[in-house]
Amino acid sequence: MTPLELELGNASGRIYMMQARKLEIQNQIIQAVDLVKKTNPMAGSITNTVTINFVANAQIAIGGSAAMVFMPDEAETLSKMGAATYVNVGTIIPVYDETLPRVAETLYKEGKPWILDPVAVGIGDLRERVLRQFKFRKPSIIRGNASEILALAGLWELEGGTGKSNVRGVDSTDSVIDAMDAAIALAKWTNGAVAVSGETDLVTDGSIVVLSYGGSHFMDKITGSGCALGGVIAIYSTVTSPFIAALTGTAVFNLAGNRAEKVSGGPGSFQVAFLDELYNATAYDIANNPLDIKEV
Amino acid sequence: MTPLELELGNASGRIYMMQARKLEIQNQIIQAVDLVKKTNPMAGSITNTVTINFVANAQIAIGGSAAMVFMPDEAETLSKMGAATYVNVGTIIPVYDETLPRVAETLYKEGKPWILDPVAVGIGDLRERVLRQFKFRKPSIIRGNASEILALAGLWELEGGTGKSNVRGVDSTDSVIDAMDAAIALAKWTNGAVAVSGETDLVTDGSIVVLSYGGSHFMDKITGSGCALGGVIAIYSTVTSPFIAALTGTAVFNLAGNRAEKVSGGPGSFQVAFLDELYNATAYDIANNPLDIKEV
Amino acid sequence: MTPLELELGNASGRIYMMQARKLEIQNQIIQAVDLVKKTNPMAGSITNTVTINFVANAQIAIGGSAAMVFMPDEAETLSKMGAATYVNVGTIIPVYDETLPRVAETLYKEGKPWILDPVAVGIGDLRERVLRQFKFRKPSIIRGNASEILALAGLWELEGGTGKSNVRGVDSTDSVIDAMDAAIALAKWTNGAVAVSGETDLVTDGSIVVLSYGGSHFMDKITGSGCALGGVIAIYSTVTSPFIAALTGTAVFNLAGNRAEKVSGGPGSFQVAFLDELYNATAYDIANNPLDIKEV
Numbered sequence: 001m002t003p004l005e006l007e008l009g010n011a012s013g014r015i016y017m018m019q020a021r022k023l024e025i026q027n028q029i030i031q032a033v034d035l036v037k038k039t040n041p042m043a044g045s046i047t048n049t050v051t052i053n054f055v056a057n058a059q060i061a062i063g064g065s066a067a068m069v070f071m072p073d074e075a076e077t078l079s080k081m082g083a084a085t086y087v088n089v090g091t092i093i094p095v096y097d098e099t100l101p102r103v104a105e106t107l108y109k110e111g112k113p114w115i116l117d118p119v120a121v122g123i124g125d126l127r128e129r130v131l132r133q134f135k136f137r138k139p140s141i142i143r144g145n146a147s148e149i150l151a152l153a154g155l156w157e158l159e160g161g162t163g164k165s166n167v168r169g170v171d172s173t174d175s176v177i178d179a180m181d182a183a184i185a186l187a188k189w190t191n192g193a194v195a196v197s198g199e200t201d202l203v204t205d206g207s208i209v210v211l212s213y214g215g216s217h218f219m220d221k222i223t224g225s226g227c228a229l230g231g232v233i234a235i236y237s238t239v240t241s242p243f244i245a246a247l248t249g250t251a252v253f254n255l256a257g258n259r260a261e262k263v264s265g266g267p268g269s270f271q272v273a274f275l276d277e278l279y280n281a282t283a284y285d286i287a288n289n290p291l292d293i294k295e296v
Numbered sequence: 297m298t299p300l301e302l303e304l305g306n307a308s309g310r311i312y313m314m315q316a317r318k319l320e321i322q323n324q325i326i327q328a329v330d331l332v333k334k335t336n337p338m339a340g341s342i343t344n345t346v347t348i349n350f351v352a353n354a355q356i357a358i359g360g361s362a363a364m365v366f367m368p369d370e371a372e373t374l375s376k377m378g379a380a381t382y383v384n385v386g387t388i389i390p391v392y393d394e395t396l397p398r399v400a401e402t403l404y405k406e407g408k409p410w411i412l413d414p415v416a417v418g419i420g421d422l423r424e425r426v427l428r429q430f431k432f433r434k435p436s437i438i439r440g441n442a443s444e445i446l447a448l449a450g451l452w453e454l455e456g457g458t459g460k461s462n463v464r465g466v467d468s469t470d471s472v473i474d475a476m477d478a479a480i481a482l483a484k485w486t487n488g489a490v491a492v493s494g495e496t497d498l499v500t501d502g503s504i505v506v507l508s509y510g511g512s513h514f515m516d517k518i519t520g521s522g523c524a525l526g527g528v529i530a531i532y533s534t535v536t537s538p539f540i541a542a543l544t545g546t547a548v549f550n551l552a553g554n555r556a557e558k559v560s561g562g563p564g565s566f567q568v569a570f571l572d573e574l575y576n577a578t579a580y581d582i583a584n585n586p587l588d589i590k591e592v
Numbered sequence: 593m594t595p596l597e598l599e600l601g602n603a604s605g606r607i608y609m610m611q612a613r614k615l616e617i618q619n620q621i622i623q624a625v626d627l628v629k630k631t632n633p634m635a636g637s638i639t640n641t642v643t644i645n646f647v648a649n650a651q652i653a654i655g656g657s658a659a660m661v662f663m664p665d666e667a668e669t670l671s672k673m674g675a676a677t678y679v680n681v682g683t684i685i686p687v688y689d690e691t692l693p694r695v696a697e698t699l700y701k702e703g704k705p706w707i708l709d710p711v712a713v714g715i716g717d718l719r720e721r722v723l724r725q726f727k728f729r730k731p732s733i734i735r736g737n738a739s740e741i742l743a744l745a746g747l748w749e750l751e752g753g754t755g756k757s758n759v760r761g762v763d764s765t766d767s768v769i770d771a772m773d774a775a776i777a778l779a780k781w782t783n784g785a786v787a788v789s790g791e792t793d794l795v796t797d798g799s800i801v802v803l804s805y806g807g808s809h810f811m812d813k814i815t816g817s818g819c820a821l822g823g824v825i826a827i828y829s830t831v832t833s834p835f836i837a838a839l840t841g842t843a844v845f846n847l848a849g850n851r852a853e854k855v856s857g858g859p860g861s862f863q864v865a866f867l868d869e870l871y872n873a874t875a876y877d878i879a880n881n882p883l884d885i886k887e888v
Contacts, residue, residue: 049345049641050660056346057518057567067416068344069416069420071420074420091661120661123673127663223645266868266872268865349642356814357859364640390686569861572861
């Protein structure tokens with residue numbers, strides 16, 4: 001073969017491999033979605049009181065079961081009882097000083113998947129101290145907006161992180177692509193997956209990066225679409241790998257958001273339609289929501 | 297009369313008595329519903345933060361007034377100020393160690409109706425300790441799913457209870473009929489009423505059992521239909537007996553759930569339609585929601 | 593000029609002045625609404641867990657950004673980070689003993705606008721103690737129902753206040769006009785503005801009183817319309833004076849409530865439509881929502 005033919009051969013080989021990988025991912029998504037609908041798995045949550053109802057309803061809508069607690073002993077019981085746990089530090093209360101380290105320790109020892117949502121990292125002592133400790137309890141999946149992912153990587157002194165948090169309250173001031181290196185570094189450190197939420201969403205396991213498309217501008221016009229995604233990923237993580245769980249959750253949110261926007265006249269009706277679409281989304285449609293795969 | 301005539305006579309007498317009892321119950325339901333709509337009674341709540349908004353909205357929708365607190369002194373004030381109180385242990389926080397015993401003590405001393413929702417009994421120390429104490433503060437109405445009712449009867453060492461909790465987070469793994477003996481034992485002990493929620497709902501005052509039909513499969517696809525029922529029963533208990541209050545709340549939920557399902561495309565739109573139907577349900581329709589009466 | 597001509601001249605002069613004042617107010621409303629939509633300002637909240645989700649969604653719907661915390665240090669950070677802060681004492685928890693005085697102190701020192709919602713003043717020790725202290729931290733805007741405004745003025749020993757609270761849980765038992773003197777006294781004391789919510793709403797800066805019309809009977813059939821209004825006023829206060837902020841929030845709520853009622857079949861669909869209408873309301877329509885101005 002001439003060098004050109006060789007190059008073309010490699011390129012087509014790569015394209016073929018990526019297509020094969022995509023098909024494999026899509027099959028895993030279909031399996032995860034169907035398994036959740038069949039088995040109704042429970043994932044406990046320690047989450048904020050702003051969006052706690054929306055998180056529970058989203059988890060139930062996709063076929064899971066929700067339970068939320070605040071006390072240290074109950075969080076430990078729940079983290080052993082559930083097949084996965086969702087930890088969102090949105091609204092800290094004093095007892096979390098004991099609850100959060102204890103639940104992370106339990107999940108780490110039991111080897112159970114857990115999802116961390118590092119909301120508003122950088123605005124308080126307890127929040128920062130706990131998030132710093134979590135570095136060594138290695139959450140299976142980290143989900144956040146770009147600013148949160150950058151700030152967490154910075155707090156953990158990983159590559160791509162920022163020393164100074166750009167988190168403004170609960171909002172991101174950075175773009176998803178800006179957070180790619182930080183996301184990859186976090187995924188490598190935890191040996192898990194990271195989902196960065198934004199206009200286009202990014203999911204990585206540290207070796208490949210998937211961009212997931214869809215959603216709706218209304219997702220920024222309601223509170224809790226990020227938290228609800230974290231809760232839904234926790235449910236999927238009970239039946240599949242962290243990477244596929246993060247991707248499945250992201251895909252169903254992009255699909256449901258896109259569909260809900262078409263029948264919504266504002267953020268109120270969007271939230272209602274979004275829960276309906278989460279419930280009605282089929283495994284096939286979720287797997288076929290547009291995505292792009294890139295090797296790191 | 298021949299023995300056969302006697303038997304038929306007894307049977308028809310019994311049928312006649314049951315029909316009379318049913319009419320009496322239906323009249324009491326009509327009175328309770330109308331009285332709430334006319335007088336806008338207030339029932340305070342100490343309830344979980346997952347479904348607290350839905351509880352308040354359901355209480356208001358049927359004509360009541362809602363107020364929620366967490367602090368011991370405020371809970372005491374509210375339990376004296378309100379005509380009934382709803383206590384739901386869904387999400388415990390440390391101050392409940394003082395709040396819950398104090399509010400139960402106050403209600404017991406004042407002889408005011410109170411409704412206990414023993415959510416997720418068995419998952420933590422404080423929760424269990426408090427629920428154990430409640431045995432001697434005799435809640436007027438206990439509302440729960442089958443597993444919760446079985447576990448509470450077990451905790452209180454009553455007939456029909458289970459030593460080991462089958463509660464999985466907030467879900468039931470037992471059927472309503474399995475919990476009938478436990479429900480009757482609890483109602484006899486408290487001299488009040490018990491409502492067991494499931495596909496068919498069971499309400500008992502310890503001497504008769506009523507099965508209430510209707511509802512929707514969507515009631516399991518949202519969070520808080522049980523809590524909201526507890527809150528609504530608390531409102532009705534301000535104007536009628538525990539038994540009629542439990543039955544009226546159960547009937548309006550079955551009616552509204554059934555109607556809401558017909559106009560819903562998923563759990564999001566169901567929740568919206570459900571609140572509308574709670575608001576629009578007439579006393580007559582609530583009283584005529586299908587029910588069966590059995591003597592114990 | 594004859595005395596009659598003089599009087600007519602004065603009258604027409606007064607009418608002219610009031611019309612000019614109205615036009616000025618309407619222009620300020622238009623500017624405030626547009627500036628919020630353009631700049632997406634953030635207002636942090638320390639608010640109750642019953643309606644916390646609705647508050648956040650209302651703030652986002654009008655173009656603002658929401659963030660809620662409970663811890664003392666986080667509340668301090670947020671009150672410095674945000675351009676205004678919303679403080680609602682609906683559901684007190686023990687840590688508020690430190691959080692609330694600290695956040696009020698910070699806002700007072702920084703000279704930042706903050707909005708106080710004195711929910712259920714009079715039902716507990718911590719609540720009362722904190723609300724008493726707030727007298728000397730002078731909230732920029734106080735929003736409440738008539739009973740709450742009367743009770744707060746009484747607690748602060750201002751003119752028009754009541755020594756005894758008529759607050760029944762979270763409901764008002766007094767009318768808006770009954771609270772006018774108390775509202776004026778509070779506005780004069782704080783050198784800010786007061787918004788009294790009721791069938792007709794009253795907003796005052798201590799020198800003029802504006803009555804704002806519209807809304808819906810459904811606003812009393814859901815929980816949180818008052819809290820959400822407080823949160824929305826906080827957002828507007830980041831870009832305009834306390835008086836215009838209070839009036840803009842009140843006007844958009846009256847407009848959205850009125851429009852939402854027309855497409856609602858009950859309180860569930862009303863709440864959904866209300867958020868849609870908050871989002872869709874134009875600056876022009878908000879400024880032209882009916883209002884009357886009176887000099888004090």
